[in-house]
Amino acid sequence: MTSPTIRDVAKAANVSVATASLVLNQKAGSVQISVRTRERVLQAAQEVGYVPNMAARRLRGNAGRTVTIAVLWPVDTRVGLIGRILTGIQEHIRTISEPRVELMVETYESGRLRDVRGLVEASTFNGAILANTTREDDAYIHSLDPAVPVVLFHRHSQKYPYVTADNFGAGCEMARQLTAHGHEQLTVLVPDVSSQAIQDRVHGIVHFLHSAPDAPRHSLIYCPFHEVGGYEAVMQLVQSGLRPTALLCLSDQVAMGALCALNTCGMKVPEHCEVIGFDNQEFTQFTVPSLSTVDLPVETMAAQAADMLLQKILHPSQELMSIEHPLRIVHRDTTRQG
Amino acid sequence: MTSPTIRDVAKAANVSVATASLVLNQKAGSVQISVRTRERVLQAAQEVGYVPNMAARRLRGNAGRTVTIAVLWPVDTRVGLIGRILTGIQEHIRTISEPRVELMVETYESGRLRDVRGLVEASTFNGAILANTTREDDAYIHSLDPAVPVVLFHRHSQKYPYVTADNFGAGCEMARQLTAHGHEQLTVLVPDVSSQAIQDRVHGIVHFLHSAPDAPRHSLIYCPFHEVGGYEAVMQLVQSGLRPTALLCLSDQVAMGALCALNTCGMKVPEHCEVIGFDNQEFTQFTVPSLSTVDLPVETMAAQAADMLLQKILHPSQELMSIEHPLRIVHRDTTRQG
DNA sequence: CGTTCTACGTAAATCGTTTTAGGTCGCCTT
């Protein structure tokens, strides 16, 4: 039941453990091994079914042969996003042949992030991607030693490398588009999570409206971060007599709820009310009418974050370039043309 | 830069490494440590910022203190499902205080599953949940040693413990419901993946229709496993003049595409055509009209799978009870009442 | 023949923890 060790291989090949290890590691370095011996060892390894023990390797310190990275996200992160992030990372990882990359995942309650540095020191993993951190995590992030291999996902920072998107710019653009359509008032549906990304979008919208000459008024409505949230927010709005004509939803989920509510209230989209979402999730193409939204390249971003993290782990001294993706609106049928 | 070891703690507390370890492990066992010494060690550990090294622990063999489990799924698994599975597992894990459970994830191309046994022997992880395996994985699964800690997710098997749902029964029930509504023909939209779950649903439907006295005819249409697939399948159907009146979609994604297509073709749901989905994903409540679907408790199932796996790892000899969840239809607005 | 290479291997230390099989010391019995 106990698995074969390198010692077993050595015995079977009738060589020392050192020799076996040398062969198995393909070390072309200072030590030479004859072809005959090499063959013997390789065959022996094959025969006994040798699998190198990770724990032993890690303990001994094999920086670079196998790397374990972790993705951490707050518990209340939306399932769709999790899937996309992981998919992006996995796709990237499987293109890498050396070193072998293992992926761990972990959730935490906002503001109660486990000590990443400790986990790295414990060699639980070699580095981490902090995804969708909230404002409660800021203190932690700032207290962290820049030497610990961390990449921030969907958030920018002076102190750490990050991969994010131009949420501010996207906010501006959303506001600009709808302003151009001549609305008197813009209603912004904001998911009530304290993520930097969401806040930047809000800032972008507000910034644009403040700086435009004849900008429409606007109101910010905070709602829970899911379909129900958007649905109820809009229902309340309509019931209180305030019929929105332009709805900027800072999440597709919320937009979908909103769309459903508008339909329930007999309001036509986009004739009575234009709607625009954020994220360009898969389903947005198939809502009725299909949802205009901001395309957020989550998979790409995640892959880049993973790549940066690996660089940082493998070449700690090398400086990393953070990334901010430009964002563009995908026009579909919930907004009017022009 | 190198992190403090237990040796540092011992030195700081002026005791032996053994003592430090004993204290740090709270071993109430055969060995006793005075309160004074215990305090000293604890404080020393605190002061030097001691973090036990996982690799060393694993190597030494500490079965039970920390357990690492892995979830493996085929690369083409839908992002939404991934998120739900992980969420379910994570939620469960965080209720467990002892042992500490770490989670790894890994994807593979159908039929190219990495050697789980090897990974366990390499102590990369202690056991795995095989999620959404396809038929191409059957051979691998059957070749696996039943002693390696594996739990099958959404698939049944004679050989391994599993958590799945009564997909066959759900298929029957879907067919029964729509048959009762007096359709002449049932159109089944089947995602073209070779998963047991999907197949069981088909079998259930076919079984019911074959055994019912005055059953409607039916046709099976295979389509890609996403919204576009459902959309295009229905468009083709309608364009070729075959207007479906009852659409059994074996996935919500496909159903959403179908719904959109029906709308495009000017067919009213449920008046002209009834639609029923499968999975009860979040968005189904907010399609227009809201989608009737089969509720699949993914999170619960995932949590149970994780729990079973932990049992198997912690108490290898103990026999496990596999689980098959009953499934029920959630009636919303794409099906007629009664 | 003595010296120096070269080519091929190996002994042994090391990584950080856990655990077993003993110490040691003082006190209590008889």
Next chain:
DNA sequence: AAGGCGACCTAAAACGATTTACGTAGAACG
């Protein structure tokens, strides 16, 4: 005072792999 017993603590051996520094031949060289 010899023996026994608790209470407290520690030495040392694992766990499995990697790597450095050091053999040992035989060949080549002068």
